[in-house]
Amino acid sequence: MSTGLEITGLATGYRKRAVVQGVTLPVLKAGGVYSLIGPNAAGKSTLLRALAGLQPATGSVTLDGTELMGKPLADWARRVTYMPQTLPQGVSLNVLESVISALRASPMEGLNSSEAIKQHAVDVLERVGIIELAMRNLGHLSGGQRQLVSLAQVLARNPQVLLLDEPISALDLKHQFRVMRLVQELARERQMIVMVVLHDLSIAARWSDGIVMLAQGRVVASGTPGQAITPASLAEVYGVQARIEYCDRGQMQVMIDDEAMA
Numbered sequence: 001m002s003t004g005l006e007i008t009g010l011a012t013g014y015r016k017r018a019v020v021q022g023v024t025l026p027v028l029k030a031g032g033v034y035s036l037i038g039p040n041a042a043g044k045s046t047l048l049r050a051l052a053g054l055q056p057a058t059g060s061v062t063l064d065g066t067e068l069m070g071k072p073l074a075d076w077a078r079r080v081t082y083m084p085q086t087l088p089q090g091v092s093l094n095v096l097e098s099v100i101s102a103l104r105a106s107p108m109e110g111l112n113s114s115e116a117i118k119q120h121a122v123d124v125l126e127r128v129g130i131i132e133l134a135m136r137n138l139g140h141l142s143g144g145q146r147q148l149v150s151l152a153q154v155l156a157r158n159p160q161v162l163l164l165d166e167p168i169s170a171l172d173l174k175h176q177f178r179v180m181r182l183v184q185e186l187a188r189e190r191q192m193i194v195m196v197v198l199h200d201l202s203i204a205a206r207w208s209d210g211i212v213m214l215a216q217g218r219v220v221a222s223g224t225p226g227q228a229i230t231p232a233s234l235a236e237v238y239g240v241q242a243r244i245e246y247c248d249r250g251q252m253q254v255m256i257d258d259e260a261m262a
């Protein structure tokens with residue numbers, strides 16, 4: 001039996017249109033952060049939704065040896081939490097209430113009283129750095145603040161597998177850094193498997209144990225950041241001429257010089 005998340009021959013799409021076409025990956029390990037990268041419309045969100053059990057799919061998805069494919073949504077939801085790209089809005093809840101209601105929607109072991117649930121929600125807001133927003137109405141927040149609330153809602157649930165769809169797209173530089181650091185810390189502490197969709201490849205390289213590069217629903221490159229993100233894969237997948245440079249602290253930077261020759 002293999003431990004971790006194993007994805008084999010995963011295919012899914014919409015009506016008759018195939019969008020994700022036979023994705024097979026090396027086992028994703030507990031405690032690891034894996035970035036899913038690729039151009040617009042590559043199928044990244046569709047793949048995440050299939051991994052959350054929200055999208056009919058074929059193939060195999062096993063978690064610690066247990067097959068999830070074909071199981072009822074409740075079985076997926078107990079193990080896998082998905083944060084969509086869309087931000088919470090239009091509800092007349094304050095931030096703390098919204099985290100509490102996310103917790104009530106999928107009860108967690110050890111949180112048996114209203115007081116325990118509230119304390120856990122407060123702890124998560126502190127950890128995400130938005131405790132000062134606790135009493136603010138969701139509808140009155142900025143886009144970046146709503147994205148942080150969305151993250152607090154999913155982190156509160158402490159799943160085995162966390163799927164994050166562009167969780168830092170609305171955030172400023174400091175908050176991008178904080179969120180990626182927090183996600184990595186929580187993956188290590190809780191031995192969670194995190195798969196995160198990112199468009200900034202330098203950020204993906206910095207914070208990921210593994211990279212999966214998707215194009216037209218297929219895996220084009222995978223492995224460590226240095227293995228997957230190369231001038232050749234960037235030319236093939238994104239159509240750009242790129243250089244990979246390492247700064248004096250050893251961090252990988254992706255520099256784009258031009259569009260690639262056709």
Ligand SMILES: Nc1ncnc2c1ncn2[C@@H]1O[C@H](COP(=O)(O)OP(=O)(O)OP(=O)(O)O)[C@@H](O)[C@H]1O
Pocket residue numbers: 014019038039040041042043044045046047
């Ligand atoms: N609900 C849907 N119904 C029909 N087609 C869809 C639906 N959602 C997505 N698609 C199509 O599936 C393809 C993949 O979309 P998806 O959102 O998975 O891409 P993505 O890689 O996440 O893109 P982006 O980086 O732009 O967010 C696109 O061609 C899109 O038009």
